[in-house]
Amino acid sequence: MNTQSDFDAPLESLQQSHKKGPAINSVLELNPEVRQIANALDAERANKGPRGPLHGIPVLLKDNIDTGDKMMTTAGSLALVGSPATRDATVVKRLREAGAIIFGKTNMSEWANFRGFPSTSGWSARGGLTRNPYILDHNPCGSSSGSAAATAANFCAAALGTETDGSIVAPASICGVVGVKPTVGLTSRAGVIPISHTQDTIGPLTRTVADAAAVLSVIAGADPLDPATQKNADQTAVDYTKFLDNTGLRGARIGIPRRVYYGYNAPADKIAEMAIKSLKDADAVVIDPADIPTASQLNSDRSEFTVLLYEFKASINTYLASRPGVQVRSLNDLIKFNDENADQELLYWGQQYFIAAQQLGPLTETAYLRALETNQRLARKDGIDAVMDRLQLDALVAPTVHPAWVTDLILGDRFLGSSAKPAAAAGYPAISVPAGFVFGLPVGITFMGRAFSEAKLLKLAYAYEQATKLRRSSEFMPNIKT
Secondary structure (H helix, E strand, O other): OOOOOOOHHHHHHHHHHHHOOOOOOOEEEEOOOHHHHHHHHHHHHHHHOOOOOOOOOEEEEEOOEOOOOOOOOOOOOHHHOOOOOOOOOHHHHHHHHOOOEEEEEEOOOHHHHOOOOOOOOOEEOOOEEOOOOOEOOEOOOOOOHHHHHHHHOOOOOEEEEEEOOOOOHHHHHHOOOEEEEOOEOOEOOOOEOOOOOOOOEEEEEEOOHHHHHHHHHHHEOOEOOEHHHHHOHHHOOOOHHHHOOOOOOOOOEEEOOHHHHOOOOHHHHHHHHHHHHHHHHOOOEEEOOOOOOOHHHHHHOOHHHHHHHHHHHHHHHHHHHOOOOOOOOOHHHHHHHHHHOHHHHOOOOOOHHHHHHHOOOOOOOHHHHHHHHHHHHHHHHHHHHHHHHHHOOOEEEEEOEOOOOEOOOOOOOOOOOEOOHHHHHHOOOEEEEEEEEEOOEEEEEEEEOOOOOHHHHHHHHHHHHHHHOOOOOOOOEOOOOO
């Protein structure tokens, strides 16, 4: 990751790109103190040397990650506009300590796409619509839409996103960048607007696997403010860049989970077949098929959605109650705010998920406990663990998601399928890496594995990336050439 000693150049470039360029609309606001911070870090570098690989590096944050500065944290909602958070999220604190420059906040699918339907990824009432930097009338996916699009458009060296189910890996694939969804408990969620304490996680979006490893090395680790990280403190690697190896695929056992995660889109399948050939050419041992036994049940079962509804109500109430200065203090307040500001907030879709969550009881209810047990069992013991144990696999590989669709604010997303759910429901890690293009639109493949196998997955993903080098810069085309 290259450092930036003259920060004015990228800052002016970003400002001009929003005013006169392709109007990606990926950045909600710039840090008003960014020049002073950059100058101070440059002076520190000159006098003391760099703190590490992130010293002076511009990083953007998804708009659901708190910063204790002059920037807002709103999850894209007008309900939280007004008063900034009072302190940094733990991951932001660690970035600052490593010398990274918190450059600004990125747009996102409002409330991380967990408000209602028929939603359009990349749209928020606060920020409007983010565009795909490869073909502008196509969707960037979400909910980490702005973080992926800004990284692809070279507005930053790296960005942070959040994922509950697909919100890092899917926009990474569709915007042609690397996205790392860490194991739940590897990175702290303290100071991050929540959906689910059993599935939420924070990870990097970058243009290379090496950059993702460098960022993950900084933000990973135990945090007393997030109990999930303390349970697994011994699982955190100090420096993930040490695992990057050009020959990392040699002898690795890679499973191909064809049932459900292939076959929903022919162009994505074609890209994945090319990737499988590349894996074999790099001397990986490919086991095909290596189906996840519970794939069909995971795809149809409603237990995950039940878990998310229950946990969202509990988590968002806790977050809002602890956030000074905001005009809403509970989920019920949010529902009322949206109704009262329907001409802005409910312009394109509703808040059915909010209303459904509000009607539920506490996390002690049997319905929640049963759904959580079912969801995690299907994804873990009977799912990913079962196939990896049986076939002694190092990772599973599938197309991350199909190519981007034309954005339609009226009818919403045209989402055909993805491979995000198993790792999401399990709380296990996944990495999406660029794997090719369809009519100029990126498609990625996902490496997924067991809990806390980030080091192994980064090794495999890096070797694949170096063997193929399939990523190319975004071109900001207005539409598909015919």
